[in-house]
Amino acid sequence: MIEIFPKIVDIKSICPKCLNKANFESEVYFQGIHVLGKNVCNACGTEYISTIPTGHSTFFPVSFTLDKRHQRFDKESGSWMALPLISSVCEGLSVEGVFKRYNLGGEKELILINCLDDCFGHVFTKVWNVYLELQNRQNKTIAVLIPAQCRWLLPSTGIEIWSVNLALGQIKQGIKGLDEWIRNQFQRFNKVLLHPTYIHLNHQSLDFxxxxxxxxxxxxxxxxxxxxxxxxxxxxxxxxxxxxxxxxxxxxxxxxxxxxxxxxxxxxxxxxxxxxxxxxxxxxxxxxxxxxxxxxxxxxxxxxxxxxxxxxxxxxxxxxxxxxxxxxxxxxxxxxxxxxxxxxxxxxxxxxxxxxxxxxxxxxxxxxxxxxxxxxxxxxxxxxxxxxxxxxxxxxxxxxxxxxxxxxxxxx
Structure with a gap:
């Protein structure tokens, strides 16, 4: 788990220009599929954006400057994810989202599981994290960020559901208003932990x-x-x-x-x-x-x-x-x-x-x-x-x- 509210704890990224490994120095930003950090390299002073290691970003980390001059990602295996993300952020590509919350948790510590994705299969396998976390959680509220059309995959009670009413294909772009809406939700909690949202879990223990x-x-x-x-x-x-x-x-x-x-x-x-x-x-x-x-x-x-x-x-x-x-x-x-x-x-x-x-x-x-x-x-x-x-x-x-x-x- 990564603490992202009220402060950021122990998150590192690599500068795409000088390859220096540094701690994040600013708040995270919820782009949609990806959770990003805005950074300033403490070695060369370069301002850049990088992914926080959740979902596919754990395996395919991306960092880049807003002018696209410096980009760092796995070009052989990670281009499918990195290129749409870089275009979305650098070219300001985004769609207006409609957000709705279902249920209200009672605990003051939140675990946020981001299941947003433009591929249904990715959403489905990300949802497995929710059911496994429900087996293990201790005095924490669980909130799940998910496309509205996939809400049926979640239990109707026991978690907060944060739905985004967009077609899956639109979610590849940035989502206008999402970051602000999520931050407003954070104000109800003393601490927020971002779940790693594993994408290749062993599903044998799940009740389908x-x-x-x-x-x-x-x-x-x-x-x-x-x-x-x-x-x-x-x-x-x-x-x-x-x-x-x-x-x-x-x-x-x-x-x-x-x-x-x-x-x-x-x-x-x-x-x-x-x-x-x-x-x-x-x-x-x-x-x-x-x-x-x-x-x-x-x-x-x-x-x-x-x-x-x-x-x-x-x-x-x-x-x-x-x-x-x-x-x-x-x-x-x-x-x-x-x-x-x-x-x-x-x-x-x-x-x-x-x-x-x-x-x-x-x-x-x-x-x-x-x-x-x-x-x-x-x-x-x-x-x-x-x-x-x-x-x-x-x-x-x-x-x-x-x-x-x-x-x-x-x-x-």
């Missing part, structure tokens, strides 16, 4: 029924139910199963030609899904199919129950969660949209683009904690075709009971 409102798939019922296969659809990251088409997809993004090529990519993805369904149905006649996700493009056959939506609200989220919790196998391309499905379903098959290999498992939160999880969770290459995907599904469903009984006999 409490978080998501529905229990994960009961593996005891796996063989008692007809196989349910659910696809998670995306219209911005495709399963194409073809080297040339993936190259074409990258070119279309680079030259901003997505509008021209997307209809073809969607058609290609649709054909692959149809082929998978046909092959699975041939081997698992009693299986049923559903598709979820954002977007309604494509012409899918009636055998696939279409639960996709253009706009996602709380009602849609809850409906999807019910579907995932009854699904034997989830199929989807790597991304944060796979976090909740992989949490609730019995098993998953993730199509992993090669440029995402370094991020393996970041979007997976499987609930099963045993050797069986290796059987139920499968990763395949982006060039995997319908034949390989369907073979994994059929094997997973047909061999589940055999594998489970073998594992149980090992413990006898």
């Amino acid at each position: 029924k409490q978080i998501l409102g529905v229990a994960p798939f009961d593996l005891k019922q796996f063989t008692n139910l007809s196989p349910q296969i659910t696809f998670v659809w995306r219209e911005d990251r495709f399963w194409l199963s073809n080297r040339f088409l993936y190259f074409l997809s990258k070119v279309s993004k680079k030259y901003k030609l997505e509008t021209l090529f997307s209809p073809f990519f969607i058609w290609r993805q649709e054909q692959l899904i149809k082929r998978v369904v046909k092959l699975i149905k041939r081997n698992l006649p009693s299986s049923s199919f559903t598709i979820t996700g954002k977007g309604k493009l494509g012409n899918l056959p009636s055998i696939i129950k279409d639960e996709r939506h253009e706009f996602i609200d709380l009602k849609v989220e809850h409906k999807w969660n019910q579907i995932f919790s009854k699904t034997h196998v989830i199929i989807g391309v790597h991304g944060s949209h796979m976090l909740i499905p992989s949490t609730l379903a019995a098993g998953f098959i993730e199509i992993l683009p090669r440029y995402k290999i370094d991020h393996l498992t970041e979007d997976i939160a499987q609930s099963h904690n045993s050797r069986l999880s290796h059987f139920l969770g499968r990763f395949v290459d982006e060039y995997a075709g319908a034949g390989l995907i369907s073979r994994h599904v059929v094997s997973l469903v047909k061999k589940f009971d055999f594998v489970k009984r073998n594992m149980e006999s090992e413990a006898v």
Whole structure:
């Protein structure tokens, strides 16, 4: 924990000009996703901005001068985070936020957990900190800063909820008025501690029924139910199963030609899904199919129950969660949209683009904690075709009971 009110205790940063390591000399600033410090280097006198180590900033610290002449961050691994932040601050990019507080804590010492992010998957994994902190807190109020549309992930009581009513995509920019609003909240407390907000926690101790409102798939019922296969659809990251088409997809993004090529990519993805369904149905006649996700493009056959939506609200989220919790196998391309499905379903098959290999498992939160999880969770290459995907599904469903009984006999 980092004390940020009424004073700052033991926070260090590195000057982007001379690389001198120094203590913060001013108050922190709440930009939105990031908590920043305004500093003056005690070696060279340079004024600069730096991130306080919470969330992703713990792994990818950033410091920079307002004229952009001096910047320090991991250019290989941290550019995705640093560049939008630097542009937001130096170019004054920001959006007007609407803030609302729910509940009122009674303790005079506050733990603030910042779950703001422009990526739903990041918000979801940051929220895990809240539930773990609730298990450990001692005479402290917990406040959670979160996008309003993600408030449903939090418990309705026991914490203060500080919601920001902005679309996730807008939160990448700075949020006007946020810093002032938060500082007004601080006046109710004698001390405020900023939580480190870990982003890769071990989730096995979490109760996902409490978080998501529905229990994960009961593996005891796996063989008692007809196989349910659910696809998670995306219209911005495709399963194409073809080297040339993936190259074409990258070119279309680079030259901003997505509008021209997307209809073809969607058609290609649709054909692959149809082929998978046909092959699975041939081997698992009693299986049923559903598709979820954002977007309604494509012409899918009636055998696939279409639960996709253009706009996602709380009602849609809850409906999807019910579907995932009854699904034997989830199929989807790597991304944060796979976090909740992989949490609730019995098993998953993730199509992993090669440029995402370094991020393996970041979007997976499987609930099963045993050797069986290796059987139920499968990763395949982006060039995997319908034949390989369907073979994994059929094997997973047909061999589940055999594998489970073998594992149980090992413990006898």
